[in-house]
Amino acid sequence: MEFNDYDFFIQHADINLYYATKFKAIDLAFYIVGNDGTDLLLVPDMEKERAVRESRVKEIAGFGDLGYHDLRREFKDSRKAQAEMLIRLLKTHKAKIVAIPTNFPAYLAIPLAQAFDVKVVKSPFLRMRAVKTHEEIEFIKDTSRAVISAFEFALKLLRREKSCDIIREIIENYLYLKGYLANGTIVSSGKLSAIPHASGGVVEDHVVIDVFPKSRRHHYYSDFTRTVVVNRNDKIEEMLEAVIEAQEKAISTIREGITAKDVHYTVCDVLESYGYKTLRQKANEGFIHSTGHGVGLEIHEEPRIFENETVLKAGMVFTVEPGLYYREIGGVRVEDVVVVRKNGYDVITDYPKRIYLKYFLKDA
Template identity: 40%
Template sequence: MTEPEFSIKKTLEEAETDAYLMTGNLHNSDIYYATHFLASDDFVYLQTGTGEEVLFISEMEKGRAEIESRVSNIKTTQDLGYREKIKEKKDASLAYAACISELLLREKVKKVSVPYDFPIFYSDSLKEAGFSIVPVKSPFQKIRSLKRPKEVEAIKYAQMAGEKAMGAAIAIIREAEERDGILYHEGEMLTGTKVNSAIDHRLLDFGCEAEETIVSCGKDTANPHGTTDGPLMANAPIILDIFPRSKKKRYFADMTRTVLHGEASKELKEMYESVLAAQEKGLQTVKPGIPASDVHNAVCDVFEKRGYDTYRSGSKVGFIHSTGHGVGLDVHELPGVGENGVLLEAGNVITIEPGLYYPETGGIRLEDMVLVTENGYENLTGLEKRFVL
């Protein structure tokens, strides 16, 4: 049998199991990656030690699955007697669990690897039916960290949309007028909510969406994920962090800019210059084969030499988070760019996003997204970095 496109044979051998089983829906990135199929209701993916792949779905999804799914072996609820099992079990969930049991029996599977987040109801049902269940770290997490050309193109598309939205947000802030320290745009008070709305509208123009976009101002920026719904202030830092996803292509991008309308204090200017210098050093460090911790430590070195506190030293102010993370079907995925020793590989898409945060002053963060290449990196973020507008 031909080895599947996404072989997880090594995981099954290490776990001493016959197959890997996962359930999910359109919110589960692993099952979409493995099948290239989406559905609002849960469905099942199975890969056996011999390389056989099975997609188990409801009967109504069969036609669409035959067109969209990369898995050709499709079994439906009707194939496995779902309706008859409902009559027998008097419960739809028990009937569905019985269908999964029958699927495993037909594939001659006895010991099953499942991801850590596998539903406990199905796990208990399978155990009662005589199967051995072994929770394992998802093998698809590592596979997904190495992006193929089509994935990179999908990420670039989302990034393009994100930059258009970021540009629109910055333009509104730049065009604003100050009245008693508060920003106004087109005669109305400019709020974080309004800027967030402008970002959403621009993303929709490109078929993208973003949840939990960060627009924060002033002391709210001292919290890395802080938000400001109300008025945006002049002479204060405004952090804009957008992580859009293409609704069709499903891939995310991620970027952050910090801007200020008015006059920046000497302290804020020095913070911005330090964050920019730390990011540039981090970017220069990126290349395949080095530990991600080298990038993180390079960023911390810059901050500490300039007298700022860092996460590395256990500080609760200053640089208080890791340097970055992988981006793909999830906005946060492998590899992490922090204190871990994982080696960067060509094909990783990661963020480099140092920041400084002080409660009495506010925060500054800059975030670019890069592709690790054979010789170094390609910066996928083209939007300029300008602090004072």
């Protein structure tokens, strides 16, 4: 970690702390790193033994080691005691400029700002997380296999079930029993599918199924969407063909060194060539969202694949998910997770894009 603008950085207990330390905090915890070599994981006393076992941080302290319990009796307030504990610790290290992430708790940030020059910054771990290790990519592949299995199970459900809500519930239960946690799964049909994140209704001519679970073991996500054609609908099928072409051409451009904007504008170029509107044209129907987002320990993380100049690096993992949405017709979307390589890409969620239910069921 670079310390160009501050002496210490404090990461509180969120997914960035887990990424940095491999310790899954249940209660409040802090990871403190400094330009003097400080590399400290600070946890409640009851969590200290578990932190020693699980984390990759060499120096681990419990709150009690830093006088927290005496401070709590003195201040008669646990939050004031936590703040004072951090302040005294940092003062022993002669801290002057202390950085905290943008989502740092205000009850701690305000007292720290009264004692030090505090800078609010994006957590440096966000940038580190954008490029995945081989192990992380394998974790995402693992969750991707579970997603595709759940999707195929959902297709079989369509033999007998027409309630999108029930299909969604069964998908999430299926994944839970396999060791994955899915919340907010999208199963939508008809005109409701014109709202990208809407779910529910009754299966009509097509159904959009968007599944994005995480592993309960290693905590990494995947994200996968297919639009299933149930009955013949020319407008939906025309939209779907344009989206598939846009996605395939966008993916074909991916390699280290191009920008996120290059990928996004490829999608816009294809869809606009078919006469569909895009967000680039300030449209409120058509392609109305970004092309994709990073996937890892969170379902939305860096990089963002939109109108930005982020340069793609080998090891970045993100979705490519163009869609078209028209209130009087409905919506379609196709989504895959892609990993950037030096000279190209790999599609982690490799699966057929054109799914006509009657042919799938005939072959099943």
